[in-house]
Amino acid sequence: MDPQNVIDIENLSHRYKTHQALSGVSFTVQRQSIHGFVGPNGAGKTTTLKILATLLKPQSADVSRETRVNSVHVFGQHIVGQRNQVRRRMGFMPDHFSMYRQMSVFEYLDFFGAAYGLGQAQRDKIIGDVLTLTDMAGRRDDLISGLSRGMQQRVSLARVLVHDPDLLLLDEPASGLDPRARIELMEILEELRRLGKTIFISSHILSELATLCDHVTILDRGTVKYTGTMRGLISTADGASATYNLTLAAEHPPARDALAALPGMQGVSPPLPNEPRYTLTFDRAQLPLNTILQTALTAGAQIVSFAEDVKHLNQAFMDLTEPGVGA
């Protein structure tokens, strides 16, 4: 088990009576990263999060599916055997408002601080810090029932932080928030990463997490369709070959011919009707990027841009997931 991994899931399966929610799910989450967990409705995201949060016990190995290993470790500790230790280092924010609305913001955070065994002086300091971080310091004595949805979400996040966990599990934290509240929430999460927290955040909208996450796992119908860097998800590169777009100031047939003749070049598409842009496919190992640029310049072309061809996030998501709602 890599000590750099905060979460280590190997071949996790879970079944609800007649519905197989997860089958053979495996992925890891690196320390101090923001890891997106994306999938359509019914993909199994919340089930995975509840297992990670120690609310749901992982079921024993599904022998019929030959998934004999079914292990979930958080900070190297097994989530069943060392449940309480895991709970102390982790905070879970569910996808609904789990709040005592008759309490004030301070009372609510103070309650959870005391429930986690923090002394009064320690609580005072941490509550002050988390209220400042979530920009709720001015509302500490307000009743939770009187707060807006966005503010309640901030209080919910403050509650998760009150025992200073190293790992945050956030289940669709931005759902139901207006665009401004979403951006502000994402800023808080960025700040938390800077403070050294690892954040595992689920959403059914990939683009929502694109700018925030450095890693992403895509789940569909209980199976992992992709896990890795966000960059890797949107790249169209297939193994050793790479695809780049070269845009010139004007159409330039000699430059196109010179590029097509380069060793390792697998294809040069004709320019688009109204835009002198060429799509180049080549062997990355055999043909360095500098050689391509030099060849185009030597041929007399005026380069406007040269960039890797990436898929639109939604396209990447659609390619990986199947149509329809998971059974």
Place this chain on the structure above:
Amino acid sequence: MTSPLLALFVRSLREDTRAKSTYWARAGLAAFMLVVMGLTAKGGRFSGGATGLAFLKGAAWFQTVFLTISGLGFFASAITEEKEEGTLGLLRMTNLSPLSILLGKSTSRLAGSLLLLGAQVPFTLVAVTLGGVSTGQVLATYATLGAYAFLLCNLALLASVIMPRTVGAVVLAGGVLGGALACGAAWDVVGGALPFHQMRTIFRTGFAGPILGFQVVMNLLAGLGCFLLAWLLFHWRCESATESAAGSFAGRRWLRSGRFAPGRPERFHAIEWKDYHFLHGGSAVACAKWIACGIVVVVSLVIALAWDHYESWELLASISLCGLLGLVAELGLIASRLFATEVREQTLSSLALLPQSMELTVQAKSRGYRASLAPWGVGIGCAGWLAFLAACIKNHPGQIAGLFFASLACGAAFLLRAKFVDRWSENRQQTMAALGVVGSALVLVLLPVFSNDPADVGAVVIIGVLGLHPLAMIGFGFRLTAYLSLRMKRGALPLAVVICGVAVIVSAFPLIGWIGIPAGAFLVGLTLRKKTIARFEDLSVEN
């Protein structure tokens, strides 16, 4: 097509018709009637009394207690449940008028209750064949109960419109009913309008009164008055219903400031603190209970000193019984809300994530409610003590005066030290509750020591032995209600009352009842505790 006026009512009736629980409840009550009938017939063979009348009496009194205890909670949540869930505003935005909402939310419940009563009539009529009772008496009994259910439903509906939360509505409706009972003892007109007096009249041998008597007419008129008042007040009291009931309760700043401020939780005792202050009302409600208990104690002292025709043990028993009934009623309400509130507010998952076992969490929740029961414990203890002292003063004034004033001085010193109800910690409240219970027990021990009357000694033995039964049943009833509240969206308390009622009736019979019921209640109670924890854990995943 259904008119908007009856839309909600018809929908509720349809839901009730489709729900399996409706039929199970009717079948359960019919089975209960058969059990009571069988036991009464068996008992009648030994006693040689009028078996039919005994059966009717047992069934009717049980129904009255059942209606009063469970009906209050069932009917009083009609509007408050919408307020608590924040859905009353949505209802009001539709085409539904206040009258339609009131009819839909309360009358359907009343119809369900009347059908439950009606389902038993054929079985109860069998009592006529057992002898000692006429068809007129049976019908008059059910007319009395039906009218009482109508009154109760509409009184609770009115309270439900006025109060923001179910607990407040139950307390208000129960308070009005209790007040009516107290007035009934003083004024015959009020007493005659209550079912208790009417039933005593019906159960007299040779009853030949009308089936629809004075009580029936008065209950129907009073019920109608309550409904009309609820309709009139609906707009005013439910105007800001889009704001949640929890918020409006908590919004009363005076209840949370100064002497009544919740303070801060102690490390590792946060759940007790939360439940005591935010579920059971905290210091403000405790203060009200202390004052109410104080009034009861003083009144009982005055009665004990002034009224010669009361025997000391009678007064002691009746005060203890009243205190016990109050304790049971509050415990029932607490049990039905203790875990259900967490489910409704979707806060279970947050509690489940605390770094401790679910068993410890459940235990902590239980400690929170014990503190709120302190006034009952102390009230029962003090009332018993003072009644005992009053009785002793009459018999041995010289010996007892010193003890009385010493007790009074100790109590005053304790109260002064605690600055009355100012920031009483939960632990101190629990200590007080324990002192109350110990005080009651001491009364039982000391009464025969100081009393010259041999009847007092016998009474102590009976109370002591029979006291084991209520203790076992209270524990069982609490666990049963708590468990059912996690299984059923509503109706947990009525069902628990029925089950405990059957157990209490069976426990009156030798051997199986005396030994089997307390032992069974204890064992089933242990199982229920485990099941409650398991269910609590399951719900935390779903929540």
